[in-house]
Amino acid sequence: MPETVFVDNIWNDFAHSYDQMIPELPCYQRQRDKILRDTRERAYVIDAGCGTGLVSEPMVRRGQRVVGFDNNEAMLALAMRRRDSEPEAVRARWTILPGDVTSFPLEVEGAADAVVMNNVLFYVRDPEAVLREAWTHLKPGGVLCMTSNKRPRPNLELVLRNSIQEWEAQGRWTQELQRAVSHHRTCAQRLTTDPNEMVTFLDTDQAVKLLEKAGFSEVLVADGDDYYGENFYVCMRK
Numbered sequence: 325m326p327e328t329v330f331v332d333n334i335w336n337d338f339a340h341s342y343d344q345m346i347p348e349l350p351c352y353q354r355q356r357d358k359i360l361r362d363t364r365e366r367a368y369v370i371d372a373g374c375g376t377g378l379v380s381e382p383m384v385r386r387g388q389r390v391v392g393f394d395n396n397e398a399m400l401a402l403a404m405r406r407r408d409s410e411p412e413a414v415r416a417r418w419t420i421l422p423g424d425v426t427s428f429p430l431e432v433e434g435a436a437d438a439v440v441m442n443n444v445l446f447y448v449r450d451p452e453a454v455l456r457e458a459w460t461h462l463k464p465g466g467v468l469c470m471t472s473n474k475r476p477r478p479n480l481e482l483v484l485r486n487s488i489q490e491w492e493a494q495g496r497w498t499q500e501l502q503r504a505v506s507h508h509r510t511c512a513q514r515l516t517t518d519p520n521e522m523v524t525f526l527d528t529d530q531a532v533k534l535l536e537k538a539g540f541s542e543v544l545v546a547d548g549d550d551y552y553g554e555n556f557y558v559c560m561r562k
């Protein structure tokens with residue numbers, strides 16, 4: 325691995341339950357489906373703040389080339405494990421790097437067809453710098469798909485309550501999920517109360533304005549209904 329930029333933060337504790345539980349969350353699945361819909365024909369994608377690779381994975385599986393990076397070692401280790409379990413042809417399309425979204429790693433090629441930033445922006449102190457990085461790394465006509473929290477103190481308890489209801493209705497509220505949710509609750513509590521953990525919050529209109537300021541020209545999607553109204557999803561073209 326190249327010289328790292330790893331930080332010691334909550335994601336070290338969070339990584340395992342995150343990777344177990346988040347892909348099962350119906351609201352995460354719906355949000356990810358929007359990203360997959362809006363990046364469908366885009367051959368080269370940068371997954372900035374890729375975490376454990378939950379968005380990258382379906383993209384490489386359907387034939388796209390993805391470069392993902394993240395600044396947490398535990399999350400990235402799970403992304404690498406996920407990549408290693410794929411067949412050789414899929415692995416060949418999937419690059420994983422340590423890196424900070426504020427200044428994309430030098431190894432990340434530009435002229436991307438899409439940049440994805442799923443649930444990352446609330447951790448960064450200078451969102452405008454991050455969006456400019458995304459803009460710089462896109463080809464003209466490329467898109468940024470971005471989601472984040474709308475409220476300063478997101479109601480993660482509401483998200484969990486609604487998710488459990490959905491799991492129960494689907495008969496999927498297993499013991500394994502119950503254990504993961506219990507650990508996740510402890511981390512989420514810290515995440516939403518420690519002022520150093522979540523620092524940036526935008527509603528949908530503010531996100532669009534910030535993207536316009538960073539140079540993006542055309543709004544393709546601007547939703548505020550994800551995660552039971554706690555998250556926005558914006559897709560804009562360069």
Ligand SMILES: C[S@@+](CC[C@H](N)C(=O)[O-])C[C@H]1O[C@@H](n2cnc3c(N)ncnc32)[C@H](O)[C@@H]1O
Binds near residue numbers: 377393394442
């Ligand atoms: C909620 S997770 C989302 C992960 C992934 N995008 C997904 O959809 O599952 C947030 C991720 O952002 C990463 N992150 C936070 N700040 C970052 C930064 N400045 N540079 C790179 N990654 C960052 C965290 O390490 C974590 O993996």
